[in-house]
Amino acid sequence: MKLLIKRGRVIDPAGGIGGVMDVLIEDGKVAIIGSELSDPYAIEINAKGLMVSAGLVDMHVHLREPGQEYKEDITTGTLAAAHGGFTSIAPMPNTTPVTDSPERIQYIRERASQCCGVNVWPIGAVSVGEQGQEETDPKALKEAGAVALSDDGVPVMNADLMRNQLMKAHRQGMVILAHSEDINMVRNYAVNEGRVSRQLGIPGRPGIAEEYMIMRDAMLAEETGTAVHICHISTAKSVDIVRRYKKRGVRITCETCPQYFTLAEDEILTKGTLARVNPPLRTSSDVDAIIKGLQDGTIDAIATDHAPHAAEEKARPLETAPSGMVGLETALAISLTALYHTGRMSLSDILRKMTVNPANILGIPRGRLAVGCAADLVLFDPDERWTIDPEEFYSKGRNTPFGGMQVRGRVKYTIAGGKVIYQDKSN
Ligand code: DOR
Ligand code: ZN
Ligand code: ZN
Numbered sequence: 001m002k003l004l005i006k007r008g009r010v011i012d013p014a015g016g017i018g019g020v021m022d023v024l025i026e027d028g029k030v031a032i033i034g035s036e037l038s039d040p041y042a043i044e045i046n047a048k049g050l051m052v053s054a055g056l057v058d059m060h061v062h063l064r065e066p067g068q069e070y071k072e073d074i075t076t077g078t079l080a081a082a083h084g085g086f087t088s089i090a091p092m093p094n095t096t097p098v099t100d101s102p103e104r105i106q107y108i109r110e111r112a113s114q115c116c117g118v119n120v121w122p123i124g125a126v127s128v129g130e131q132g133q134e135e136t137d138p139k140a141l142k143e144a145g146a147v148a149l150s151d152d153g154v155p156v157m158n159a160d161l162m163r164n165q166l167m168k169a170h171r172q173g174m175v176i177l178a179h180s181e182d183i184n185m186v187r188n189y190a191v192n193e194g195r196v197s198r199q200l201g202i203p204g205r206p207g208i209a210e211e212y213m214i215m216r217d218a219m220l221a222e223e224t225g226t227a228v229h230i231c232h233i234s235t236a237k238s239v240d241i242v243r244r245y246k247k248r249g250v251r252i253t254c255e256t257c258p259q260y261f262t263l264a265e266d267e268i269l270t271k272g273t274l275a276r277v278n279p280p281l282r283t284s285s286d287v288d289a290i291i292k293g294l295q296d297g298t299i300d301a302i303a304t305d306h307a308p309h310a311a312e313e314k315a316r317p318l319e320t321a322p323s324g325m326v327g328l329e330t331a332l333a334i335s336l337t338a339l340y341h342t343g344r345m346s347l348s349d350i351l352r353k354m355t356v357n358p359a360n361i362l363g364i365p366r367g368r369l370a371v372g373c374a375a376d377l378v379l380f381d382p383d384e385r386w387t388i389d390p391e392e393f394y395s396k397g398r399n400t401p402f403g404g405m406q407v408r409g410r411v412k413y414t415i416a417g418g419k420v421i422y423q424d425k426s427n
């Protein structure tokens with residue numbers, strides 16, 4: 001089947017192409033990018049007024065399958081991804097059981113192959129059962145299709161195990177994605193340690209718990225000559241540490257998520273458990289520093305940490321409700337609204353952090369829009385205004401503090417492997 005995308009504003013986030021052009025897709029690949037293309041056998045998509053970019057890549061999601069399908073499964077998670085413009089997603093291994101063996105990696109790939117066409121790139125665990133005691137086998141995980149390792153959800157407290165696994169993963173060409181928070185300092189606390197935790201009279205998660213773990217992992221990466229990636233950075237000092245270590249030539253990369261460049265800890269007071277997330281929302285000066293880190297390139301990627309939970313779970317008291325928020329269906333619009341429509345960042349800089357940068361960190365052949373590349377694309381109207389309504393999500397999770405927010409930027413078509421896997425029918 002052939003697709004011909006007519007007169008869109010084509011952006012290759014990796015650089016190169018820009019401007020109004022046509023894109024011909026054939027056999028799941030980008031065949032021609034040029035002007036005034038025509039093909040009598042191709043199905044045409046009128047992309048006038050739309051941006052045409054490489055499909056978005058989310059290097060950090062939770063799909064909950066196997067084991068917690070009441071929160072999400074691979075079918076609904078990939079549909080949510082397509083709705084949000086994502087054509088590649090990397091699910092974390094904190095499933096039940098934990099994705100710590102080749103068989104479990106294969107299971108996820110097999111299930112994903114029956115879904116809507118979004119590419120699913122599984123992440124294997126660093127330690128068996130994410131227990132921090134016994135090392136997994138990075139080589140076997142890689143051979144089964146894992147693209148990276150992480151114990152996300154649980155910090156790797158055991159520095160010896162982390163050091164060994166950094167080296168073993170590195171030999172396989174894999175990076176470790178670190179959830180950096182010292183567990184003894186954060187326990188199961190619900191909010192940032194600071195003004196809001198004092199106001200509520202509850203213990204909080206201090207920023208230092210994140211910052212020194214990032215420092216530890218940066219030091220380990222430096223000492224071993226390996227690569228490490230820091231998940232969801234949230235504080236000003238964290239940005240500083242990554243910036244400093246990058247300057248020294250250490251192979252450290254990091255991501256943040258839309259909630260950390262738009263929301264501060266006060267959100268807890270109005271949104272309650274919907275604003276509970278690990279690491280927690282911080283202060284407004286942290287938010288400013290995260291934006292600076294995005295602007296100056298310290299922060300390489302925007303990921304969602306899409307973390308669906310059931311409504312009953314989020315209805316529990318703040319101190320016992322699970323942490324996390326869904327993100328796949330709102331990330332592009334929130335990023336455009338907060339970073340592009342405010343003049344803080346260019347469209348191509350934002351898109352780079354949602355396509356080619358995360359793809360490069362994971363080492364997956366995606367995130368580019370050029371002849372010969374896989375035909376994974378997103379077509380979006382960067383200006384269209386809409387209001388976030390969790391009832392319209394494809395995800396089973398409705399847990400977002402962004403419900404009711406007016407945003408700009410709407411996904412119109414998502415194309416994966418040359419097939420339209422989502423089309424906005426709203427107007
Ligand atoms: O808020 C979070 N939710 N942070 C994590 O690290 C894990 C995630 C989850 O799995 O729900
Ligand atoms: Zn995490
Ligand atoms: Zn996560």
